Amino acid sequence: MTFYIILIAFFSLFGTAESVAKTIxxxxxxxxxxxxxDEEHPVxxxxxxxxxxxxxxDPSFEILxxxxxxxxxxxxxxxxxxxxxxxxFAFVWDIDKPLKISTYGSEDKARLSGAGxxxxxxxxxQAILIVEPSSKDVLIENLLFExxxxxxxxxxxxxxxxxxxxxxxxxxPYYFPEEQTSGIFCAGVLYPKNSTRxxxxxxxxxxxxxxxxQVGELHGFYCTRLNHSEIRNCFLQNISGSPFKFRRKDAxxxxxxxxQCYYTGVSTQTPNQxxxxxxxxxxxxxxxxxxxxxxxxxxxxYPYCWIGKEDPQTCMAVRSTxxxxxxxxSDASENPDRVRWINNDFEFHWxxxxxxxxxxVNKDE
Numbered sequence: 001m002t003f004y005i006i007l008i009a010f011f012s013l014f015g016t017a018e019s020v021a022k023t024i025x026x027x028x029x030x031x032x033x034x035x036x037x038d039e040e041h042p043v044x045x046x047x048x049x050x051x052x053x054x055x056x057x058d059p060s061f062e063i064l065x066x067x068x069x070x071x072x073x074x075x076x077x078x079x080x081x082x083x084x085x086x087x088x089f090a091f092v093w094d095i096d097k098p099l100k101i102s103t104y105g106s107e108d109k110a111r112l113s114g115a116g117x118x119x120x121x122x123x124x125x126q127a128i129l130i131v132e133p134s135s136k137d138v139l140i141e142n143l144l145f146e147x148x149x150x151x152x153x154x155x156x157x158x159x160x161x162x163x164x165x166x167x168x169x170x171x172x173p174y175y176f177p178e179e180q181t182s183g184i185f186c187a188g189v190l191y192p193k194n195s196t197r198x199x200x201x202x203x204x205x206x207x208x209x210x211x212x213x214q215v216g217e218l219h220g221f222y223c224t225r226l227n228h229s230e231i232r233n234c235f236l237q238n239i240s241g242s243p244f245k246f247r248r249k250d251a252x253x254x255x256x257x258x259x260q261c262y263y264t265g266v267s268t269q270t271p272n273q274x275x276x277x278x279x280x281x282x283x284x285x286x287x288x289x290x291x292x293x294x295x296x297x298x299x300x301x302y303p304y305c306w307i308g309k310e311d312p313q314t315c316m317a318v319r320s321t322x323x324x325x326x327x328x329x330s331d332a333s334e335n336p337d338r339v340r341w342i343n344n345d346f347e348f349h350w351x352x353x354x355x356x357x358x359x360x361v362n363k364d365e
Contacts, residue, residue, distance in 0.1 A: 022058035024049045025104060028069040039105065042066065046091040047075040053095060060098035060136075067106030067142065072113050076124040079131065081156055088123025089154075090114070096133045103142040109167060115147035118179045125150035125186075132157040141165045149176050150186040159196040167204045172218050174209035186210060188222025188245065198229040207357075209240045212306060216241050216266040216275035225250035232258045237355055239264040240304040244295075245280040251290035260299045262355035267303040267315040278346070279320035281333040289328035289338065296342040305350045315350035 023037075026049060030042035036052055043049055049063045065071060074090035081087055090112070093099055103110045112127055119125040127145055130138050130153075137160050144167045145152040152168050155161050171189050173179065189208045192198045200221070210218040219241040221231060225248050236243050236259070243264040244256060266273050278300040283289030303317035319341075320333035333339045 020058075021060045021062045021098070021100065022053070022056055023062040023064060024052050025064050025066070026071070026110075027066040028071055039066075045073055045075060046071075047077070050091065050093070053097075053099075058097075060100075062100045062102065064102055064104040065110035065143070067103035067110055068108035070111040070113055072116060074114070074117070074124055076117070076122055077129075078123075079129060081131075087129075087150075087154075088119075088125055089129040090117075090124040090127050092129045092131060093134050093138060094131050096135055098136040098138065099134075100139045101128075101141070101143070102139070109142050109144040109165075111144040111146060113146050114149065117149065118176060119149050119184055120180050123149075126152065126154060128153045130155045130158050130161050134158050135160060138162070139164075143167075144169070146170055147175055149173055149179065150184065151189055151191050154188075154191040155193060155195040155198055157194045159198075161192075161195065161198050163190070163198075163200045163203065165202045168208065169206050171208040172210050173214075174211055183214075186218045187224075188219045189239070190220065191222045191224075192226045192229065193222075193224040194250070195225070196227050196229070198226060200229075200231045201233050203234040205234065205239060206237045208238075212309060213272075215270060215306065216273045219243070219245040219275075219280065220261075220264060221245070222247070223251055223254065224248055226254060227252045228254070230255045230257075232256070234259045236261045236264050238262075238304060238357060240266065240306070242266070242275060242277055242280040243300070244278065245275070245282060246290040246293055247282040248284060249288045249290065251293070253292045255294050255296070257294070257296040257298060262299075262301050262353070263304045263350075264300070265303050265317050267305055267310055267350070268318060269310055269314055269316070270306070274323070275321065277318050277321040277333075279333060279339070280323075281320055281328070281339065282323040283328040283332070285324060285327050287327055289324070289332060291338045293338065294340045294342065295344055296340075297344065299345045301345070301347040301353070301355070302350050303348075312350045317348045317350075319346060319348075 027042035032048040036043035305315040
């Protein structure tokens with residue numbers, strides 16, 4: 001099999017003579033009865049901004065949130081993925097026009113807080129979904145996501161999405177103890193799925209956890225049928241699931257490079273877990289397994305250790321684990337046609353470093 005990587009070039013249409021974006025301004029003190037047309041008349045919600053886009057004939061759009069402000073009011077949008085998988089989001093982009101979501105008025109990120117929303121009460125459990133028929137350039141940047149129960153950004157059956165300069169903190173059912181969290185399916189903090197030409201860069205992701213009983217089921221990047229895409233220059237710290245999971249055959253030709261991962265991935269001493277590894281390589285029966293993945297110049301240092309339940313002296317990580325070994329092969333993640341490892345730095349035993357934030361990352365210690 002010929003191994004190749006296609007790098008992605010994103011050409012933004014915003015600001016060109018051929019395509020002038022309609023800009024909609026948001027503020028936490030805005031009013032959805034206003035026009036959103038300028039900084040003096042911002043709207044309050046992403047929902048209203050989407051309505052203004054949907055009713056406009058403009059060729060492209062910018063939704064700008066006021067930098068440094070905290071946004072807490074969202075209207076849940078329920079989307080059916082596949083046949084019956086209903087998921088709620090704070091914002092869904094399903095318009096086939098270019099979109100930029102960014103900030104204005106300050107260099108600080110706009111903070112999207114999902115702390116007041118719960119899965120069992122109707123959500124929104126996740127922040128943003130980019131979904132078909134969207135296929136034009138979508139850029140998401142300069143945002144801070146905090147306290148979302150199930151995840152932050154998902155792409156589904158779409159292409160040409162660029163996520164950059166995003167910070168994520170405190171995501172997962174672990175941070176919602178008053179919610180009925182047992183058994184909730186949450187796959188990835190960032191979840192590119194069934195998608196093509198996705199570029200993710202300069203993301204800082206910290207403190208993302210499922211409950212201890214399902215600790216390995218919330219991964220940093222959960223990439224299902226993701227192809228011809230790139231994840232680069234991201235920083236992950238204290239993520240109890242694997243930093244990267246790639247699933248199913250259409251996950252192919254992806255380049256993962258220049259990322260730093262500290263205290264990520266389930267320790268091998270965690271009971272009743274199978275999704276160990278800095279990489280969780282996941283296929284299905286019948287040879288439906290990822291291929292042509294390259295991991296280059298990444299740092300993978302130390303497993304996540306659940307202090308109080310696990311012994312940090314014996315916590316240990318592994319490079320990768322494979323589901324469906326019979327189908328994919330017991331050496332799938334070491335087979336260079338499937339996964340190529342180039343110049344990565346590994347530390348498999350837990351030990352104290354400047355990146356360990358201490359037992360306080362686990363609220364029940």
